[in-house]
Amino acid sequence: MSDDTQTYARTDRTTPTRYRDRAVWEREAIHAILDSAYICHLGFIADGAPVVLPTxxxxxxxxxxxxxSTGSRPMRGAGADEGLAVCVTVTLVDGLVLTKAAFNHSVNYRSVVAHGTAHQVTDPEELAVAVDALVDHSVPGRSDDIRRPTAKELAATAVVRLDLDEVSAKSRTGGANDDEEDLGLPYWAGVVPVTTVHGTPEPHPSTDVPLPAYLTDLHR
Structure with missing residues (x-):
């Protein structure tokens, strides 16, 4: 990554072959997408075959x-000295793009693809940082409002680390793009927005404390 431009380096693997104008390598844009999603897909090769796991x-x-998961194939591979070659993807869907012809239907989206070598986190201090980050990624502020993990619990927690060196983002925005000859057809065309909404928190029966402010903010 260039410190001057704050962009990640372009490589053959991070340069799309289609719609290159939709790709960006800016650090800020890539981080914004990663910070907005909850689930990634971890891809790797196991026993000569591709495997993709949501996590x-x-x-x-x-x-x-x-x-x-402790003992899982990616963890065993990432635990080796050479690490594990992986591809991590994250996707956000922002809208369903409906056109008058089936061929032109699309989706408005934001996505990130990262390539690199993953290594299992074994240092207790780094593992504690990673666990806090995993908790706070879903609900910011949560790690300060729960019991800390014990040494035994940390030892049973499996986390891999991937440095963001070879990474890019790609997105589609805008409306329906119908062919000129299809514009007069008697079918509805447009965009159906898609959003993620947090519902009202539902307390466990054992909970007898007020709703934390960070959950109130999340619901809003």
């Missing part, structure tokens, strides 16, 4: 922490 993640600076 939670968090960003700390120019680093992703991806949660996994």
């Amino acid at each position: 939670i993640y968090a960003r700390v600076g120019d680093r992703l922490y991806v949660h996994g």
Whole structure:
């Protein structure tokens, strides 16, 4: 990444072959997308075959922490000295783009694709930072309002680290793009916005404390 331009370096793997005008490498834009989603997809090769797993993640600076299961294939691979070659993707859907012809239907979206070598987090201090980040990524401020993990719990927690070196974002915005000859057809065309809405928090029966401010803000 260039310190002067605050952009990630373009590589063959982070340059799309279609709609290159939709791709960006700006650090701020990429971080904004990563910070807005909840689920990533972790891709890797296991036993000669591709595997893609959905899981939670968090960003700390120019680093992703991806949660996994102790003893799982990606954790075993990332635990090796050479690490594990991975591809991590995150996608946000902003709208359904409906056109008068089936061929031109599309989706408004924002996405990030990151390539690199993942390593298992084994240092207790870094693991504690990663666990806090994973908790706060879903609900900012939550890690300061819960019991801290014990040493035993941290030892049973599996997290891999991926440095954001080879990464890009891609998005589509705007309305329906119908062909000229289809504009007069008697079909509805336009965009159906898609948003994520947080519902009213539902307390557990054992909860006898007021709703924390960070949850009130999240609901709003």
